Amino acid sequence: MSIPHYFPSLGQLTKRFGTPFYLYDFTNIQQQYLKIKGAFAGRKSLIAYALKANSNLSVVQQIASLGGGADCVSLGEIKRAILAGVKPYHIIFSGVGKRKDEILEALHLNILFINVESEDELLLVEKIASSIRTEARISLRVNPNINPKTHPYISTGLNENKFGIPVQEAKRLYLYAHKSPHLKPVGIHFHIGSQLLDLEPLQEATQKISSLFHSLNAIGLELKFFDVGGGLGINYTDEKPIEPYDYAQMILKELRGTEATIICEPGRFIVGNSGYLITSVLYEKINDSKRFVIVDTAMNDLIRPTLYDAIHQIALFDSEKIIDTEILEHSHCTLADVVGPICESGDFLAKNIKLPPLKHNNLLIIKNAGAYGFTMASHYNTRPNPPEIAFNDQKKVWVIRSKERLESLWENELAYLKDKQ
Ligand SMILES: *Cc1c(COP(=O)(O)O)cnc(C)c1O
Numbered sequence: 001m002s003i004p005h006y007f008p009s010l011g012q013l014t015k016r017f018g019t020p021f022y023l024y025d026f027t028n029i030q031q032q033y034l035k036i037k038g039a040f041a042g043r044k045s046l047i048a049y050a051l052k053a054n055s056n057l058s059v060v061q062q063i064a065s066l067g068g069g070a071d072c073v074s075l076g077e078i079k080r081a082i083l084a085g086v087k088p089y090h091i092i093f094s095g096v097g098k099r100k101d102e103i104l105e106a107l108h109l110n111i112l113f114i115n116v117e118s119e120d121e122l123l124l125v126e127k128i129a130s131s132i133r134t135e136a137r138i139s140l141r142v143n144p145n146i147n148p149k150t151h152p153y154i155s156t157g158l159n160e161n162k163f164g165i166p167v168q169e170a171k172r173l174y175l176y177a178h179k180s181p182h183l184k185p186v187g188i189h190f191h192i193g194s195q196l197l198d199l200e201p202l203q204e205a206t207q208k209i210s211s212l213f214h215s216l217n218a219i220g221l222e223l224k225f226f227d228v229g230g231g232l233g234i235n236y237t238d239e240k241p242i243e244p245y246d247y248a249q250m251i252l253k254e255l256r257g258t259e260a261t262i263i264c265e266p267g268r269f270i271v272g273n274s275g276y277l278i279t280s281v282l283y284e285k286i287n288d289s290k291r292f293v294i295v296d297t298a299m300n301d302l303i304r305p306t307l308y309d310a311i312h313q314i315a316l317f318d319s320e321k322i323i324d325t326e327i328l329e330h331s332h333c334t335l336a337d338v339v340g341p342i343c344e345s346g347d348f349l350a351k352n353i354k355l356p357p358l359k360h361n362n363l364l365i366i367k368n369a370g371a372y373g374f375t376m377a378s379h380y381n382t383r384p385n386p387p388e389i390a391f392n393d394q395k396k397v398w399v400i401r402s403k404e405r406l407e408s409l410w411e412n413e414l415a416y417l418k419d420k421q
Contacts, residue, residue, distance in 0.1 A: 036264060
């Protein structure tokens with residue numbers, strides 16, 4: 001992704017907020033949402049944005065304002081979605097380890113359905129629903145046992161992964177739920193992994209699950225929602241992502257002859273290419289012949305390079321000009337690792353990338369950081385989380401999360417200091 005022409009002036013922003021900070025392109029978020037929604041045009045569909053990719057309230061509000069729903073994996077995410085204006089009947093609750101209080105609250109909030117991931121969980125949902133004399137709308141997450149050919153940490157659709165219920169068992173549980181007065185099976189769900197670049201495993205999974213869906217239909221167990229999960233990959237370097245149109249056509253073909261509403265749960269696809277992490281160069285150094293560029297952001301702000309071997313291209317901002325990755329490739333550069341101040345060798349943002357000689361306070365633009373960036377940030381080394389800022393193609397720039405106060409990092413500990421009570 002090249003940087004859009006309406007990218008804001010970083011000189012002014014850094015004067016106001018310092019560095020590091022996250023910067024999100026709300027125009028791109030809207031376009032990505034409309035792209036995936038449009039792919040399913042002519043069919044009833046719900047785009048349930050996966051909050052875990054980026055759960056900033058303003059980001060979720062933008063998606064909700066376009067009619068989007070939310071795929072949540074904790075009560076916290078459900079509450080965020082509601083605060084941001086997502087309608088409860090557009091919210092799905094997924095995840096392998098839902099707590100009892102979370103299930104109870106989800107039932108009280110009357111969300112669209114709970115995505116159940118095991119028999120144990122199904123029985124607990126039934127018990128809780130019965131205790132409050134209600135009928136819980138549920139869907140089962142079925143594990144199609146398909147290798148999605150992505151990084152093992154983000155592969156979820158194999159029996160060796162902790163997610164979902166094997167096909168045969170799912171059938172039995174559907175029949176059980178169908179008979180229970182406190183369970184109402186309304187959907188079927190699968191999600192085989194993230195950053196998927198290959199349509200074939202998705203098609204195999206869709207075929208397997210739709211065949212179960214059709215066989216349940218045939219015995220009078222009619223499900224209203226066919227939930228294909230998320231996982232659509234994006235371009236970080238030179239990947240060739242799946243076209244939303246091809247993806248949707250593949251699914252529509254499998255569901256021909258049925259009325260089911262399609263639910264799709266993209267996270268990365270909507271926000272991944274829409275985000276940037278802006279950081280300042282602190283120092284340069286060469287150890288033997290190895291060049292390091294030390295910056296003021298770190299693995300606690302963006303852990304993807306460390307956790308997933310992810311590659312984030314970096315552009316340069318110098319004298320009010322953006323020098324994008326492709327131009328950098330051709331200019332006078334040497335190889336360097338871009339590293340942060342954290343006391344870990346795993347603390348890097350990029351390895352062996354080409355960069356020109358850099359000076360103190362030069363700004364680097366770490367690209368494609370909108371998904372699984374801020375949401376995975378930690379306070380490691382007692383570093384406050386960076387602020388988040390939005391911009392759009394109308395040249396508007398606004399804060400969507402203020403800079404964290406350092407004091408808030410130890411607020412919950414102060415009262416327990418021995419001599420300070
Ligand atoms: C993580 C997740 C998603 C979103 O994945 P992306 O790769 O970001 O699209 C959707 N559904 C479920 C159940 C998930 O766990």
